[in-house]
Amino acid sequence: MRIVLIVAQSLDGFITCHEVPGVAWASAADQKWFRATLSEFDAQVMARATFETVRDQILPAKPTDPTRIIMTRTPDRYTEDSASGQLEFTADLPGAIHHKLVDAGHKNCALLGGSVAHDAFLTAGLVNEIWVTIEPRIFGQGTPVVRMKQDQRLELMDHQRLPESDSIVARYRVLP
């Protein structure tokens, strides 16, 4: 199963604008590209704080939705929101999440943040590709793409300027 980390960041590497949760700051071009891109994926993984910012959009879970896995240390708090095979809350580590998705037959998983999820999967060596939208913004403060010390080498696959914008999508392969 391929795992692709998909993220929009400011030029200086932040995924939020200062302390404001969510991605309302991202360009319309990126939001359009992101929605279209997600249709390629049959599974999504995100951590709990990111889930909170999109819960109104994804609840209640529908049978046509991709499988969504939410990383939390306290999954029991979310039993009412859970829908087996569609929206699951887990304290599993990335390796176990990966195994379960593979066993369920998933082929393409989007890793949707935030920094806790990025760090956990990168540290576990489970990210195959990184697709980053570089937005023409500088924030100086905010949530960083990663918080932990990393030294990951990447290979550029391709890049594009999103239509009618100054936003760039660069797609990288994660090198072993």
Ligand SMILES: NC(=O)c1ccc[n+]([C@@H]2O[C@H](COP(=O)([O-])OP(=O)(O)OC[C@H]3O[C@@H](n4cnc5c(N)ncnc54)[C@H](OP(=O)(O)O)[C@@H]3O)[C@@H](O)[C@H]2O)c1
């Ligand atoms: N620009 C973008 O593309 C983009 C992408 C994604 C997110 N974001 C933004 O980034 C922000 C969220 O990022 P974030 O880094 O603050 O949070 P996060 O990574 O989304 O979630 C952090 C939470 O993950 C849970 N967690 C699961 N396993 C954990 C572990 N082993 N250790 C610690 N925590 C664990 C904890 O919640 P529990 O307390 O429930 O355990 C923790 O509070 C949001 O504002 C979101 O909108 C932006």
